[in-house]
Amino acid sequence: MTGIIIVTHGNFAPYLLEACEHIIGVKENIKTIPIISKMSMNDIKENIKKATDEMMQKCDSIIYFVDIPGGTPMNAVLGFAKDIEKSAVICGVNMSMLISAMNYRDNMEFSTLVDKIISDGKRSVCEVKSILLKGNK
Amino acid sequence: MIIIRVDDRLIHGQVVENWIPTYSITDVIVVNDEISSDELRKNIMRFSTPDDVNIYFINVSDLRNLNFSNEKNYLILFENIFDIERAIENNFKMDEINIGGIHYAKGRNFSFGKVMFLSDEEKDILRKISSTGINVYFQPIPQEKKIKVMEIIG
Numbered sequence: 001m002t003g004i005i006i007v008t009h010g011n012f013a014p015y016l017l018e019a020c021e022h023i024i025g026v027k028e029n030i031k032t033i034p035i036i037s038k039m040s041m042n043d044i045k046e047n048i049k050k051a052t053d054e055m056m057q058k059c060d061s062i063i064y065f066v067d068i069p070g071g072t073p074m075n076a077v078l079g080f081a082k083d084i085e086k087s088a089v090i091c092g093v094n095m096s097m098l099i100s101a102m103n104y105r106d107n108m109e110f111s112t113l114v115d116k117i118i119s120d121g122k123r124s125v126c127e128v129k130s131i132l133l134k135g136n137k
Numbered sequence: 138m139i140i141i142r143v144d145d146r147l148i149h150g151q152v153v154e155n156w157i158p159t160y161s162i163t164d165v166i167v168v169n170d171e172i173s174s175d176e177l178r179k180n181i182m183r184f185s186t187p188d189d190v191n192i193y194f195i196n197v198s199d200l201r202n203l204n205f206s207n208e209k210n211y212l213i214l215f216e217n218i219f220d221i222e223r224a225i226e227n228n229f230k231m232d233e234i235n236i237g238g239i240h241y242a243k244g245r246n247f248s249f250g251k252v253m254f255l256s257d258e259e260k261d262i263l264r265k266i267s268s269t270g271i272n273v274y275f276q277p278i279p280q281e282k283k284i285k286v287m288e289i290i291g
Contacts, residue, residue, distance in 0.1 A: 023150040025280030099154045
């Protein structure tokens with residue numbers, strides 16, 4: 001199975017997971033790491049290392065989700081992802097991406113899964129008023 | 138396979154991201170007299186449904202005219218229990234009814250969990266339906282256990 005670790009600025013990660021669990025239920029092998037301002041870079045890396053080590057005992061691959069490209073979560077995660085062959089770091093996490101990962105990780109080959117998650121995430125970013133209310137006042 | 142569900146939000150996250158993929162639903166049928174003539178709401182629901190899933194909108198009274206294929210997996214969505222009762226009165230046969238979400242409104246003084254609120258009248262209808270042998274069960278998402286509604290409302 002592919003493990004999921006979500007690392008974000010502030011408590012975005014646990015709240016995001018909670019919102020997704022409301023829709024598709026609670027799943028195994030998912031960890032969240034909120035990065036709060038009082039944490040040092042060492043604390044952050046320590047938390048990511050612990051989550052990664054625990055995950056690799058049960059999983060053969062890991063997808064790390066982080067929020068903004070270039071942010072601390074991304075920078076901190078890359079140091080661990082580089083040593084895991086079957087791993088990916090996906091930026092811009094949103095509900096559609098996480099739900100896609102939770103739904104499909106058991107039945108897709110790893111690189112197909114990563115592509116699927118990113119395309120589902122991108123597809124969910126849209127301005128719907130112009131699509132749906134065309135011709136309506 | 139046919140799943141019949143009462144969910145006052147009809148097409149929403151739990152349905153699109155969970156019920157449809159979990160049961161490989163091929164066809165969604167929204168049974169509601171108002172929506173079947175409301176182009177905007179139909180458009181929004183079409184937009185929210187995955188492209189490879191068919192979606193149909195029909196009146197309660199037209200339900201009995203539908204033909205179902207054994208090759209397909211149907212999810213039939215009702216907004217409320219009153220429409221279920223009307224469908225049964227119209228001779229639409231069902232074996233099981235999933236109660237997925239009935240949110241709070243005035244008069245719904247009975248509650249179970251976060252998403253099932255019922256008025257005395259709705260409870261009576263559910264008792265009546267159950268007494269005909271239809272299995273009415275509460276289950277917001279497939280990963281949660283089915284609970285017989287009669288065990289909840291008594």
